[in-house]
Amino acid sequence: MNLNEWIFIGLFFALGWALPATPIVLGKILAPKRPNQVKQQTYECGVEMVGSPWTQFRAQYYIFALVFLVFDVELVFLFPWALAYNQLGLFALFEMTVFIFLLVVALVYTWRKGALRWS
Amino acid sequence: MSGVPSLSDLNLAATLPVSFLALYACLLMIVDLFVPRTRKHITAGLTMLGLGIALVLALLPLAGAARFGDGERAFGGMYIADSFSDGVNVIVLITALLGVMVAYNYLDRIQRQRGEYYSLLLFTTLGVMMMGAAGDLVVVFVALELLSIPLYILSGFRRPQEASEESALKYFILGAFASGFLVYGIALIYGATGVTDFEGIWAAVEEIVAEDASSKYLLLVGAGLLLVGLGFKVAAVPFHMWTPDVYQGAPTSVVAYMSVAAKVGGFAALVRVLGSGMVNFALDGGLVAAWQDTVWLIAALTMILGNFVAIVQSDLKRLLAYSSIAHAGYMLIGVAAAGSAPVADEAARAVIMYLMAYAFTNVGAFAVVIAVERDDASNTGLESMRGLAVKQPLLAASMAIFMFSLTGIPLTAGFIGKWFVFKAAIAADLIPVAVVGVLTSLISAFYYLRIVWYMYFESGESEAHVPVPLAWAISIAAVGTLLLGIFPYLLSDMTHKITLAFGP
Amino acid sequence: MELTAESIVFLIMSAITLGGGLLVVSARNLFHAGLYLMVSLLGVAGLFVLLSAPFLAGVQVVVYIGAIAILIILAIMLTPSVTQLPAIFNRQWAFNLALAAFFFVLLVSVVSPIMGELGVDAWNADFTQKNPADVPADSIVNLGKDLVDPDKYMLPFEVASVLLMAALIGAVLLVSPDKAKADEGGED
Numbered sequence: 001m002n003l004n005e006w007i008f009i010g011l012f013f014a015l016g017w018a019l020p021a022t023p024i025v026l027g028k029i030l031a032p033k034r035p036n037q038v039k040q041q042t043y044e045c046g047v048e049m050v051g052s053p054w055t056q057f058r059a060q061y062y063i064f065a066l067v068f069l070v071f072d073v074e075l076v077f078l079f080p081w082a083l084a085y086n087q088l089g090l091f092a093l094f095e096m097t098v099f100i101f102l103l104v105v106a107l108v109y110t111w112r113k114g115a116l117r118w119s
Numbered sequence: 120m121s122g123v124p125s126l127s128d129l130n131l132a133a134t135l136p137v138s139f140l141a142l143y144a145c146l147l148m149i150v151d152l153f154v155p156r157t158r159k160h161i162t163a164g165l166t167m168l169g170l171g172i173a174l175v176l177a178l179l180p181l182a183g184a185a186r187f188g189d190g191e192r193a194f195g196g197m198y199i200a201d202s203f204s205d206g207v208n209v210i211v212l213i214t215a216l217l218g219v220m221v222a223y224n225y226l227d228r229i230q231r232q233r234g235e236y237y238s239l240l241l242f243t244t245l246g247v248m249m250m251g252a253a254g255d256l257v258v259v260f261v262a263l264e265l266l267s268i269p270l271y272i273l274s275g276f277r278r279p280q281e282a283s284e285e286s287a288l289k290y291f292i293l294g295a296f297a298s299g300f301l302v303y304g305i306a307l308i309y310g311a312t313g314v315t316d317f318e319g320i321w322a323a324v325e326e327i328v329a330e331d332a333s334s335k336y337l338l339l340v341g342a343g344l345l346l347v348g349l350g351f352k353v354a355a356v357p358f359h360m361w362t363p364d365v366y367q368g369a370p371t372s373v374v375a376y377m378s379v380a381a382k383v384g385g386f387a388a389l390v391r392v393l394g395s396g397m398v399n400f401a402l403d404g405g406l407v408a409a410w411q412d413t414v415w416l417i418a419a420l421t422m423i424l425g426n427f428v429a430i431v432q433s434d435l436k437r438l439l440a441y442s443s444i445a446h447a448g449y450m451l452i453g454v455a456a457a458g459s460a461p462v463a464d465e466a467a468r469a470v471i472m473y474l475m476a477y478a479f480t481n482v483g484a485f486a487v488v489i490a491v492e493r494d495d496a497s498n499t500g501l502e503s504m505r506g507l508a509v510k511q512p513l514l515a516a517s518m519a520i521f522m523f524s525l526t527g528i529p530l531t532a533g534f535i536g537k538w539f540v541f542k543a544a545i546a547a548d549l550i551p552v553a554v555v556g557v558l559t560s561l562i563s564a565f566y567y568l569r570i571v572w573y574m575y576f577e578s579g580e581s582e583a584h585v586p587v588p589l590a591w592a593i594s595i596a597a598v599g600t601l602l603l604g605i606f607p608y609l610l611s612d613m614t615h616k617i618t619l620a621f622g623p
Numbered sequence: 624m625e626l627t628a629e630s631i632v633f634l635i636m637s638a639i640t641l642g643g644g645l646l647v648v649s650a651r652n653l654f655h656a657g658l659y660l661m662v663s664l665l666g667v668a669g670l671f672v673l674l675s676a677p678f679l680a681g682v683q684v685v686v687y688i689g690a691i692a693i694l695i696i697l698a699i700m701l702t703p704s705v706t707q708l709p710a711i712f713n714r715q716w717a718f719n720l721a722l723a724a725f726f727f728v729l730l731v732s733v734v735s736p737i738m739g740e741l742g743v744d745a746w747n748a749d750f751t752q753k754n755p756a757d758v759p760a761d762s763i764v765n766l767g768k769d770l771v772d773p774d775k776y777m778l779p780f781e782v783a784s785v786l787l788m789a790a791l792i793g794a795v796l797l798v799s800p801d802k803a804k805a806d807e808g809g810e811d
Contacts, residue, residue, distance in 0.1 A: 339733075
């Protein structure tokens, strides 16, 4: 395995970690520490905090995540097919049409059942 | 491979029952969206129509009346349309038909009449059919998921009820765990052989055995993990723990279907993978596959535990759950017998016969439980059977037939199933395990016949409501049980063509 | 053990995977456990890169980290008490540890003789393929071809879409609020 082509991704990763980490660490070291009650509060766009952030989510978030997951997996199948598309015949297009059609059926079902509506 | 391959290249016609039902299930799902909630009998009727057509399409080749397609292999060997898969198709389609019949009024009663029930039922049926026809481990895995996922959902179909939700969760978590084992096993088998199709595995095993290559250990562990994964699905000891809880919590109509369908799928895959792909995996150079000892040990444990624990059960659904564990043990004898290469085909036939007998009998028994169950899922205790013969003589008579058949009393289907399985075991030189089977059958008579005793010789306030579709389902199951018991050659003649072996 | 670039990357990725996994099972806060799972999965993605399977690495990031881990975190946020687990070790931890150890020993003992046959020195692995030509050049394109090849994986491919559809029905059925129930005023 030649890793050279992955060096840039590795660099990107390292940089991605380093850029946010540096100011945080620098802040810890350099900044004067004089805490008081107001400063210790969680900052949320200047709005005063109400209650704990550890609240129970609504079940509706979950259905979106689930639908997303199904179409995410579809993407996994679509991607290699799209890369090989130039070397494939008409039949492959037909197969993918069937594949996507079935998922469209699933989407129509989800839609009709009102699962995508935010109630 | 560029361009459009003709249909004969694909041999799509050979997959006719499956491809028809797949198309039908998808269409039904769309149609159901436009069926108003009060008129779901349309969906149920259409489901039965589809299953009926598929059943005819599966029966024709099994009976030798027609053969679709060109040869047995379709999709480049991924799909094998032989007598074995035809047999599996017929069994699961009959089960599904009965499953729809027992479910329709039950869903009304529990106020969960949804069209999805029928679509999901069709999808699991498809999964079972694909497992029976799989020619490749990848297909086995995808089909197993197609079989399992709708069953997880169906277990939780009675949703606001906690027992049903708990049952679905338990089934899902343990089932996902089992799938993990299966995938791991497939990965190791692939690692050892370099292929995933059964014919390729067969050839690779031949080579491994000839060279005594060290990848045989990898193959052995792979086969073991695969056995664990499928053992979960068919509820074999020690992977049976989920069965009583899931069967008790899930809606009874679902249990009636899944107690049979999951077993049909699991055993079809076991016979295909072990009996066909690895039948030649004999480490000592003989004709007995290396996995045979493990399988018969599991079979013996399963029969003993299932039957002994069933004795102390006081709930009908739990009792039938342990009974279904015990029956998994009897079928595993057949799988173990398939480990002796000369007996493999006979053992596969025995498993098919047993599954057919079990399908009629077990769906019937659960249908009777549905009849006595109250709308709030109570009254499934053994005492609900007391005095049933006075109030509902026909229902009691059918239940008696099912209990006789589960015990294995002659002239019922259960006897025929056990007969074929034990015969295969003796032919494969597995006499001790056949003896265990006979002895545990005697023990099982205790708790099965106790139900018959309750119905006929004790008085009690039994109640039952038997709407028309349920009555039909129970009658068909009872007639099927008797017919198969009295005229076994009706089916055994058809299964004579089953051959699994690759190579010379 | 000779330290090549590959072996260093391997060690780092293994450390990320195992360390993440260890933190998942030992974190007291369920939410943090979910985040550590993402770290562990990232390490697995790195191992896939080392194994010349860039597509699987991508799938690992997109599906496992991008969707499944998010789903798990959402599921954790659905539970009423997300912050504290009463005890991190359940009663069976010793048994589970023994089982895991047994499985580890089993796998090592099964795989190591084959490595010898393949000519790979198991304990001083160099991570270069014995014959680099064995690795197909553009494996993703080959994967795409095989996926829709009627003689190869077309059948599982189409069945997979039916499977996804069934899963989606189940998700909608089980998660969406029951309309009939809501009409009666009994919201859960």
